[in-house]
Every structure is written in C-alpha cells, then in structure tokens.
Amino acid sequence: MNNTNKLKIFNDPIYGFITIPNSLIYDLIQHPYFQRLRRITQMGLSYLVYPGAHHTRFHHAIGAMHIMQKAVEVLRSKEVVISKDEENALYIAILLHDIGHGPFSHAMEHSIVEEVNHEQISLLFMNKLNLEFEGQLSLAIQIFKGDYHRKFMLQLISSQLDMDRMDYLKRDSFYSGVAEGNINSDRLIQMINVVDEALVMEEKGIYSIEKFLMARRLMYWQTYLHKTSLVAELTLTKALQRAKELFNKGDEVDCSSPLKYFMEHKITLENFTNNNLDKFAQLDDFDIISALKNWQYHTDFILSSLSKMIINRDLxxxxxxxxxxxxxxxxxxxxxxxxxxxxxxxxxxxxxxxxxxxxxAYSKDAEPIRILKKDKTIEDVAEASDQLNLKALSKxxxxxxxxxxxxxxxxxx
CATH class of the missing domain: 1.20.1250.30 (Growth Hormone; Chain: A;)
Structure with a gap:
C-alpha cells in the first residue's frame, strides 16, 4: 500500500503557502506531463531583458489554482452554490489550462507545431489524462471547452478578468521587477460575484479593475512586447524555420530526437495522435537551447548566425x-x-x-467585464467607469x- 502524503504545501514567493486540495490534484501535479512545465519558461526569452524572469509555467499553474481556491471560497460566502465536484473541476481546469505550451511558451507557439495552438494541445493532454484517471477530469474538460451550463465557471478560467490573468500579471511583475504590473488580486477576488450564472464584479471594486487593466496594458508594452524580447523571439522562430528548411533539403541538423521528430513531420490537429502528444511532452526549453548551442557551429551561415545571436545575446x-x-x-x-x-x-x-x-488592454467585442451596481443593474466596465482612460484602454x-x-x-x- 502506498502511504505517500499527498496533502503537500508549496512555498510560493507571491502568495506564501499554497495547499494542494486533494490527492487527485496531487497526482495530476506529479504526472510527467505536468512536471514538464518546470522546464518551460513562463515569459519566453524575456529573461534576456529582465534577468529575474526565469520563472516557469509550473509556478504559474500552481499560483492560478491557488487563487481559484480563494475565488471559490469568496463565491460560497456570497451564497453561490458550488458543489464539491464543480469545485474540483475548476481546480483541475485552471491547473491544466497551460499544459499544452511548448518550449519558451508563446515565443514558439507556431514554430514547432505550426497549425495547432497551445489551448488545443492543452485539451489533447486533458483528454489523454482523463483516460488515465478513469474519467475524473470529464467535468473539468466540459468547463474548459465552454460546454457546461454554468457560464461563470469558464469565465473564472478564461475571460478578460480571470484567475489566469490575475496570477500571471502579479507573478510576471514580481519576477521581472516591473512594478507597474503589480495588481491587488486579493481585492479583485473579494469583489467577484455571480448573477444569472454569469460572473460580475461588485461596483466598489471598479478602481481595482481599472488598475488591473492599466497594469495589463503597461506589462504588454514593458515586458511581453518589449522590443528586445520581441527581436529575440523572432530570431528564435527564424532559426527553427531555417533548421527545418535545411532538414527538408537533407542537410545534417543535429538536435534532440523529439525536436527532430517535429522537424520531420507536419502535425495538424487531425493527425495529432497520442504518439505525437507523447513526443510533444518530451519537448521543453532545454531541447531548443541545446540545439542552438550546436547550430551556432553549423556550416550554414544563416542557421549559425541566428543561433549565435540568441546564445550570445547579440541581437x-x-x-x-x-x-x-x-x-x-x-x-x-x-x-x-x-x-x-x-x-x-x-x-x-x-x-x-x-x-x-x-x-x-480591454476588448469591447469580447466577453465584457460586468459591473454589478448598487441598484442591482449590470453595466459594462467601460461604461460604468468614470475614468476616461478606460475607454482609451479599449482602443x-x-x-x-x-x-x-x-x-x-x-x-x-
């Protein structure tokens, strides 16, 4: 009999102690598919600009699950009924929402598997795990796909004010040292509520929402779209593109076997088999860095030059x-x-x-952030705000x- 203690605690620099809520979550975190996220950088090549930004998708997924626990607690205190199964499904869905990211996260989104995005790969991983865990992820998958009748549950995972964004803004701000991204996630979570199965924010939290949207805008300009990060990530995609081109011409291009597999095969959603998924699960940042270290000595001027640019940060x-x-x-x-x-x-x-x-920072065309006013009416945050800058943020x-x-x-x- 296995007597492993599965009620572990993580010590997180953002939130302090994070508790794993149950043994199923523990087993999912322990799974090799999830452990791979320890080897996937959260902010791509941003560490070439912000040396502290070496945190991983693993950090982020655990943090997002933690604030989902807080959100469930707050909603229940406001008499929103959430069953034990629904609660667990929310934790699983937010924990696994980024499991489909490839090396360097968004930097290589369409470089390795050209036509499939990370959300689609996340879903493939969830379906495979659901088979392994005998259907225990079914409700989480239903919520993640937007097929569950309680709409607010998907909004907690994916919307313009979700637990994913709340964690990554605070976390990326902390590790990069860009203070403008620091948001008050505690205050935001205290303000959430549900009306007619849709997520709303109480009116007294409106300034915290404005701060959140402003932080998001500034973080994009200062970190995610920083020009040096941008040129580094574009150089990386060009290096892989050149490697594939040489490979297809029959030239010798030395790299790890999982990376070689994706250079040899064009994978689409239709032919993304379980075998392809297992190959993808073997890929992480280290395959790419190792390849670049080899490629800088390649006889091809283009591949060699592009690889040196990244390895030596000579962009x-x-x-x-x-x-x-x-x-x-x-x-x-x-x-x-x-x-x-x-x-x-x-x-x-x-x-x-x-x-x-x-x-x-805010799209009027997407699912709006709804403000629950004191008179119980509901209004789009861009209309409810008395700050003109919120209208500007939606442009x-x-x-x-x-x-x-x-x-x-x-x-x-």
Whole structure:
C-alpha cells in the first residue's frame, strides 16, 4: 500500500503557502506531463531583458489554482452554490489550462507545431489524462471547452478578468521587477460575484479593475512586447524555420530526437495522435537551447548566425514606429546584406524583416467585464467607469517594427 502524503504545501514567493486540495490534484501535479512545465519558461526569452524572469509555467499553474481556491471560497460566502465536484473541476481546469505550451511558451507557439495552438494541445493532454484517471477530469474538460451550463465557471478560467490573468500579471511583475504590473488580486477576488450564472464584479471594486487593466496594458508594452524580447523571439522562430528548411533539403541538423521528430513531420490537429502528444511532452526549453548551442557551429551561415545571436545575446536592431516603414529601406538593406555575406536576397530575409504588434488592454467585442451596481443593474466596465482612460484602454494600439543586423544601421533613415 502506498502511504505517500499527498496533502503537500508549496512555498510560493507571491502568495506564501499554497495547499494542494486533494490527492487527485496531487497526482495530476506529479504526472510527467505536468512536471514538464518546470522546464518551460513562463515569459519566453524575456529573461534576456529582465534577468529575474526565469520563472516557469509550473509556478504559474500552481499560483492560478491557488487563487481559484480563494475565488471559490469568496463565491460560497456570497451564497453561490458550488458543489464539491464543480469545485474540483475548476481546480483541475485552471491547473491544466497551460499544459499544452511548448518550449519558451508563446515565443514558439507556431514554430514547432505550426497549425495547432497551445489551448488545443492543452485539451489533447486533458483528454489523454482523463483516460488515465478513469474519467475524473470529464467535468473539468466540459468547463474548459465552454460546454457546461454554468457560464461563470469558464469565465473564472478564461475571460478578460480571470484567475489566469490575475496570477500571471502579479507573478510576471514580481519576477521581472516591473512594478507597474503589480495588481491587488486579493481585492479583485473579494469583489467577484455571480448573477444569472454569469460572473460580475461588485461596483466598489471598479478602481481595482481599472488598475488591473492599466497594469495589463503597461506589462504588454514593458515586458511581453518589449522590443528586445520581441527581436529575440523572432530570431528564435527564424532559426527553427531555417533548421527545418535545411532538414527538408537533407542537410545534417543535429538536435534532440523529439525536436527532430517535429522537424520531420507536419502535425495538424487531425493527425495529432497520442504518439505525437507523447513526443510533444518530451519537448521543453532545454531541447531548443541545446540545439542552438550546436547550430551556432553549423556550416550554414544563416542557421549559425541566428543561433549565435540568441546564445550570445547579440541581437539585431529593432525599430518601432506608429507608421508603416517604407519598403525601399528594407529592400536596400536586403540587397546590401545579401551581397556582403554571399547569400541570396531571399536568405537575407531571415535577418531583415518587418511586422506589427498590437496591444489592447480591454476588448469591447469580447466577453465584457460586468459591473454589478448598487441598484442591482449590470453595466459594462467601460461604461460604468468614470475614468476616461478606460475607454482609451479599449482602443487597440498598433506599432510597426523593422529588424535588421547592427552593421546596417547607417542605412536606416
């Protein structure tokens, strides 16, 4: 008989002690699929800008589960009926919501498995675990997919003010040292309620919500969309793209067997078998770093140069602008770089490229954040707020960027 004590406690730098609520949650955390999250960086390559940002998806998932426990407690104190099965399903769904992330989280979202996003892979993992755990995840999966009749349960997991966002803003702010992202999650959770099976926030919490939305906007500009993180992550995707190209041409490209498998096979949602899922579960940040360390000595100039840029943090220049960059600048740089390095203009595009980024703290088109007013009416937070900046936060801001090697800076006007 196995006498393992499954009621463990985690010591978390954000919340203090986090308790595992029951043995099923313990067994899910102990599963190799979940333990892999210890090897997946939460903020991609942001540690190249913020040296402290080395925390992992494991940290985040445990933290999100902890604040879900707080949310259930608060809702029950306000006479919202949540059964034991529903409570457990909420913990499982939030715990596993990010289990489908690949190496470096969002940085490589469509690089390894090109056509499948991490939410879809999370669901594949949940379904596989549900078989292993004899159907004990069925209700959690129903909630995660939005198929459960109590809508507020999905809103706690995925909405514009969910437990996922509450944890990652506070956690990413703490580890990066960017104080602007620090939110008062305790206050926000105390303000939640349910009306007609939909999640609402009590009116007295409106300033905390405004602070939350402002923090989200600032964290995107300062960390998630920071220009150096952006150029590092784009360089990483270009390196993998080049490795795949060489691999398909029959060149020798040394890497771990799980990474090699995804270079050899084009995986779609339709052919994402259990075997593919197990291969994906073997992939983490270390496969990528190890590959880059090898590739920096590859005979291919492009793969070697891109790999060195990341390993040595010697990155390309990136310029941001509110207007689109003229194509002539890009073309002039491409011609010159190709000529100087004896590569084709097509190959030079691995180093010289443009794109755009968008930041929108609050979307009026998505599920709104509903404010429960003192007279019991319900209003969208953007209308209920007396702060003009909340209307501004709901407008998307687009910035355009151009990336190019440092030696071409003189050509940039």
């Amino acid at each position: 390309s220049k990136i310029k941001l602008n509110s207007e689109k960059f003229p194509l002539e600048v890009l073309e002039e740089m491409t011609i010159r770089f190709a000529k100087e390095n004896n590569i084709t203009q097509q190959e030079a595009k691995y180093f010289i490229f443009k794109g755009k980024i968008k930041n929108q 998307p801001v687009t910035k355009y960027f151009i990336c190019f090697p440092k030696q071409l800076e003189e050509l940039y006007h």
